[in-house]
Amino acid sequence: MTSSLHTPLQWHRRHILSLQDFSVPELDIVLQTAASFQEVLNRRTKKVPTLQARVVANLFFESSTRTRNSFELAAKRLSADILNFAPGTSALSKGETILDTAKTLWAMGAEFMVIRHQQSGVPHTIAAEMDRLGTQVAVLNAGDGLHEHPSQALLDLFTLCQLYSPRQPRCELLRGKKIAIVGDIRHSRVARSNLYSLTTAGADVHLAGPPTLLPPEFAKYGVTLHWQLEPALAKADIVMTLRLQRERMDQHLIPSLREYHQQFGITHERLRLCQPHVRVLHPGPVNRGVELSSALLDDGHVSLVNQQVTSGVAVRMALLYLMGSTPDAGG
Template sequence: MSLPTSWHRRHILSLSDFGLEELNTVLKTAQSFQEVLSRRTKKVPTLQARVVANLFFEASTRTRNSFELAAKRLSADILNFAPGTSALSKGETILDTAKTFWAMGTEFMVIRHQQSGVPATIAAEMDRLGGQVGVLNAGDGCHEHPSQALLDLFTLSTLLNPENPQAESLTGKKVAIVGDVLHSRVARSNLYSLKTAGAEVHLAGPPTLLPKSFATYGAQIHWQLEPALENADFIMTLRLQRERMEQQLIPSLREYHQSYGLTHERLKLCQLGVKILHPGPVNRGVEISSALMDDPGLSLIQNQVTSGVAVRMALLYLMGSHGQ
């Protein structure tokens, strides 16, 4: 198994400053680990005896389990944190929690938090302490979700070029991102990675969930669905972040689906080989019809879940190679 070794980041907090070479390093490394995952023996000793702490201050199924499985496949020792059974309930601060894991010898912290900026704050504290701890942002508030965007990029580039997935394969491809862009950390990270890859990104959603300011990312803004779907090569539909909405931003779920929900009928506007992505969890019948979600000829949703383990193995491996 041939793995790239040129990597200069201890932390992975945002994709805003990722260059094309770095994106391709992640893709190449993930491809190597995807091959490992296809074997009968799916484990490698790459991070043997090194400690990965999953600090998930916010509920998660896919991301948390994907990171845990990725760490196990790399033979790491794993510490899992759940706020409900921690000293946070006794008044401990988030930084005190992180320093406790640091004192136990943790070398990688995978952090998910409902507030933007928490992973960056913990990374700065780890740097101040002078250790070699790498911090990976597994989703913070409405800020970013780098590993999700990278697994989306891997899913698409592998589809376009199975033998040699590269970000450049998306150059000139039209990608529509539909839904609750305002509250979506997934959308923000994908905007950075897709624009760096050269894709033509279109955003669609109701004005209350898609401010004009998102045009500064280099995307085209649509408040109706049809212009975004026209001749699209790929569509990423986003979950309505109802838990993040402080006010009623849509009339009803039924009306949202009527205006912005993806169906087989609406895909007739797209390119013939269009594919659908969704970061999950899915509100069936809201963002996307059940029939479309379960259509193996159109949906890449399960591919995304499978790609997640290989990509997160790649990220932990690359972080572990920093300074080695």
């Protein structure tokens, strides 16, 4: 099957840690490769031997059932062997360091490490150590602290581009499209990765949220900031909402979830400000009645939340495939 994939001649990244320096051609390679794998996932036989006998280690120091399951299914569809790391039952509880854990998994034969951690920079630290040791381990950032979540932003990009061209998704399809990102921008690694990918693609990105959750310094990303929802939604083609952590109330960053929904929650009525064809995304899991109304979330004509989940497997298959195809990636 790999012979029918887009040949990643311009792909030279062994690690995927951030989208900040991704180019349009690199984003397009991910999109085109994901489209090829989505075709595979639509077949009766959904498995390909692309990574057969290669070992993918999922190191989720921070819990995330949705993302971990998506990566695990992607690796299985590529016929990889999988090591799942659970910090609660690991040697970390006995004093082992994170780098020791990574080196142990490498010694067991791990060639890919998918890493999620509540502290920013941990995937970068592990990637640097793997490089220092001269290994060919490929490290993928599955979310680190308040930093980034590259695979989520890439599956969002893929979902959006497929709206306009299901078979040939590419960045140019988003050029000039108005995309509103609404919610807790300050604490969102998803928002940061999406800012990088969407602005690189040429989209007109608008951020909306209360002042406590949308600091003025986000203007440095070349986007438009709004502390009221209506101007962000006006004539928007796409609305992306972000999960609001309930702890933000305890931190006095919002008065209440009810008031947040009244000011920044997305409903059918509010979408009347947008373009008639507007679509809504959310990285999940959704707080019903907070970021999105239940009626909107369940409206398959507007909500792309289920499509995002489906896209996630194809995109993560594409990332593992590309990381494993670099000249020094072994195999």
